[in-house]
Amino acid sequence: MEFMSLSAAMSRFVPDGAQVALEGFTHLIPFAAGHELIRQGRRDLHLVRMTPDLVYDQLIGTGCARRLTFSWGGNPGVGSLHRLRDAVERGWPAPLELDEHTHAGMAAAYCAGAARLPFGLLRGYIGTDLVAHNPRIASVRCPYTEAEIATVPALNPDVTILHAQRADKQGNVGIEGIVGAQREAALAARCLVVTVEEIVDALPPAMNGIVLPHWLVSAVVPCPGGAYPSYAHGYYARDNAFYQRWDDIARDRDTFRAWIARHVLDTPDHAGFLRSLEEAA
Amino acid sequence: MSGYTPDEMMTVAAARMLWDGCVCFVGIGLPSAACNLARLTHAPGVVLIYESGTIGTRPEVLPLSIGDGELAETAACVVPLPEVFSYYLQAGRVDVGFLGAAQIDRYANLNSTVIGPYDRPATRLPGAGGAPEIAAHARQTFVVMKATRRSFVPRLDFRTTAGFLDGNGARGRSGATGAGPRAVITDVGILTPLPGTDELALSGAYPGISVEETRAAIGWPLAIHDSPIPVPAPTPLELSALRALHARTAAAHARPVHIPNRSSSDVRHPESRRG
Numbered sequence: 001m002e003f004m005s006l007s008a009a010m011s012r013f014v015p016d017g018a019q020v021a022l023e024g025f026t027h028l029i030p031f032a033a034g035h036e037l038i039r040q041g042r043r044d045l046h047l048v049r050m051t052p053d054l055v056y057d058q059l060i061g062t063g064c065a066r067r068l069t070f071s072w073g074g075n076p077g078v079g080s081l082h083r084l085r086d087a088v089e090r091g092w093p094a095p096l097e098l099d100e101h102t103h104a105g106m107a108a109a110y111c112a113g114a115a116r117l118p119f120g121l122l123r124g125y126i127g128t129d130l131v132a133h134n135p136r137i138a139s140v141r142c143p144y145t146e147a148e149i150a151t152v153p154a155l156n157p158d159v160t161i162l163h164a165q166r167a168d169k170q171g172n173v174g175i176e177g178i179v180g181a182q183r184e185a186a187l188a189a190r191c192l193v194v195t196v197e198e199i200v201d202a203l204p205p206a207m208n209g210i211v212l213p214h215w216l217v218s219a220v221v222p223c224p225g226g227a228y229p230s231y232a233h234g235y236y237a238r239d240n241a242f243y244q245r246w247d248d249i250a251r252d253r254d255t256f257r258a259w260i261a262r263h264v265l266d267t268p269d270h271a272g273f274l275r276s277l278e279e280a281a
Numbered sequence: 282m283s284g285y286t287p288d289e290m291m292t293v294a295a296a297r298m299l300w301d302g303c304v305c306f307v308g309i310g311l312p313s314a315a316c317n318l319a320r321l322t323h324a325p326g327v328v329l330i331y332e333s334g335t336i337g338t339r340p341e342v343l344p345l346s347i348g349d350g351e352l353a354e355t356a357a358c359v360v361p362l363p364e365v366f367s368y369y370l371q372a373g374r375v376d377v378g379f380l381g382a383a384q385i386d387r388y389a390n391l392n393s394t395v396i397g398p399y400d401r402p403a404t405r406l407p408g409a410g411g412a413p414e415i416a417a418h419a420r421q422t423f424v425v426m427k428a429t430r431r432s433f434v435p436r437l438d439f440r441t442t443a444g445f446l447d448g449n450g451a452r453g454r455s456g457a458t459g460a461g462p463r464a465v466i467t468d469v470g471i472l473t474p475l476p477g478t479d480e481l482a483l484s485g486a487y488p489g490i491s492v493e494e495t496r497a498a499i500g501w502p503l504a505i506h507d508s509p510i511p512v513p514a515p516t517p518l519e520l521s522a523l524r525a526l527h528a529r530t531a532a533a534h535a536r537p538v539h540i541p542n543r544s545s546s547d548v549r550h551p552e553s554r555r556g
Contacts (some may be wrong), residue, residue: 025333025362026348050362051410074407076346077309081407088405100394103332104371104414107363114504123371126417126457127390130409133399148456176334177353181362210361228538233350240345240534 004219006269008227010036013191013218014045014157017066021048021157021189022055025180026076027233030163030195031055032226032270033100038062039265048157050106050181053133054246059082060096061256069099069155071106075088078243082250092253098136110181112154113188119151125206128148159218160189163227165234166203169197171214172280174203177233182208192216195223197235225274283489285413285515287468288427290487292318292523293515295379295425295466304328305377306370307414309347313423314526315466319341321522330369334412343449343526351533366411370418373458378419380412381426384437387480387501389424389444389462391416392437399439412442417457424461428467430497435501445479452479469495471512472503480504485512 004012009253016038022030034055037045046067047056054075059065061083075082075118087096101109108120121140131137138151162182164175173194175182186192194212199222226232229239250261262280267273285293286457295315299305301324307316309331328337334350336359344352353359360369369375382391384489393412397403416422424444425473426432444462444548453460464484465472467472471485483495488511496503514525 023380026346027333027353071410072408072410076348077344080405086407089402100408102409103362103411104366107366112364121303122367122414123417123458124330124414126413127446127452127455128409128413129394129399129440130413178335178348179357179361180333180348183361184363215348229349231538233353237536237538238346238349239538240349241537243345243532244531271429 001214001217002219004221006221006223008194009219010040011220013193015207016042019046019183021160021183023162023182025178027178028163028227029053030161032223033161034059035264035273050103052084056276057083057250058223060084060087062260065091067097071101071103078247079199088281099106100156107181109152109155110184110188113156114184117154119153121149122153124150155188159188159191160185161193162186163195164198165232166200166201167220168200171217171220173212175210191218193219195221196228197224197232223270226270234260282362285495285520289515291466291468291514293519294512297322297424299327302326303376305379306330306375308380313343315425315541316379318523322519334362339387343530343537345534375419378415378422380422380424384432384434386437388448389465389481390437391442394439394441396438398444418440419459421460421463424462424465426467428469430500433499448479469498482506483509485511488514
């Protein structure tokens with residue numbers, strides 16, 4: 001485990017062409033890391049995430065992605081991810097390959113990856129056309145009951161990036177609140193980078209809170225506000241007004257490009273990103 | 282003047298489907314409003330589960346996303362997402378799945394993936410999320426959708442989520458463990474499957490809406506149950522609870538968000554200043 005700056009961590013652990021999972025189910029989405037990948041002009045990424053959310057809309061719209069593994073690609077409670085749609089419907093700014101699943105299927109794929117099994121199983125994908133359009137969804141016959149069970153290949157990202165509330169000085173990572181599939185995505189990956197709200201002397205006692213021990217973690221990056229406009233429970237709330245506003249920003253290519261230029265490309269880091277939003281308000 | 286909107290009638294009718302103490306897996310949007318209205322009116326003991334892993338949640342305001350902090354703070358417990366899908370849903374511990382979709386057909390199959398061909402869609406929709414497995418494993422499902430000829434279609438562009446498949450008992454042979462859709466609640470009436478064929482038919486009629494008006498909103502020749510049952514209009518209690526819930530929600534979603542370690546001012550957006 002090393003403490004690193006965000007720019008150093010992204011440049012060391014996420015090369016062009018990497019398979020990268022930025023996980024966090026609505027909560028603790030690592031936006032700062034996504035923005036840094038955009039600043040560094042990353043290309044040909046295979047993005048993995050159950051819910052692409054705004055962070056992948058931004059990466060896709062900026063041309064960083066070649067392929068997307070996902071299970072639900074909308075702006076929650078608002079509507080479409082317009083940049084994802086533009087890439088799929090019109091190939092702009094580049095065509096995007098889809099590896100599409102259900103939530104239960106992706107969860108099984110992360111669990112299998114974390115356990116270093118070749119595939120995950122579930123009673124799933126019953127009667128859905130997804131099976132006909134994704135050759136990676138298959139099935140096996142149970143050797144004990146003869147039942148047919150759906151299978152998905154294990155997910156083992158080159159790197160998983162999480163945002164967490166805190167890490168201690170050894171680099172043990174504490175996460176509480178809605179945890180999604182973060183633990184599974186972390187353990188499935190070959191490298192794990194975690195951005196955190198703060199670094200503390202000792203993690204607060206949390207008998208069942210998720211702790212990722214320091215020897216699983218490749219790098220810890222102090223990054224307050226790093227999940228904004230999603231949220232970090234106990235630190236700041238989800239900016240639902242921003243999620244609603246994103247619909248207008250992302251609907252149009254030029255508005256989107258101007259927003260990315262002003263708030264991401266022309267800012268030096270995440271503090272600069274947050275400052276630029278204040279100035280724009 | 283009826284004193285309520287078609288949307289309100291739909292949400293109230295959907296809420297009435299839940300009973301006190303039932304365990305309900307909730308989709309976002311219309312299902313979330315209906316399920317919370319049930320909890321705030323006739324079913325205070327309903328156990329609401331959102332796919333973010335929040336179990337027994339009692340939100341004061343409707344979440345915008347399925348993972349708002351409100352859901353975790355008011356939950357009986359919060360479990361990892363793989364656990365909620367495998368140990369709760371797949372294990373058969375959910376009474377009701379409550380879903381929405383972009384398209385539905387006469388056998389209550391749902392499309393939330395694409396309009397047009399999958400490889401070159403005219404409209405790319407968000408996709409499956411939890412719906413296929415919720416529809417397979419909840420003991421029964423309810424679907425809530427506004428009825429239009431574009432959404433209630435003779436043939437889906439893509440079958441994301443299985444209802445009764447091709448009807449006539451096909452679901453029973455599919456490996457799905459739950460019984461499937463029990464009702465489709467729309468803004469022009471309630472549709473339920475006919476015994477034997479599984480085809481949706483009008484079974485609940487709303488006040489002031491004729492069978493012809495209902496049929497006009499459905500994209501296939503809608504069958505009618507022998508004697509559609511009149512659905513009572515929303516009560517004053519139901520309406521006031523629903524409107525108060527929406528008002529609290531709108532105010533909460535516009536509230537400015539404070540980012541820590543920033544200067545004293547909040548991060549503000551034009552929306553938050555208007556209010």
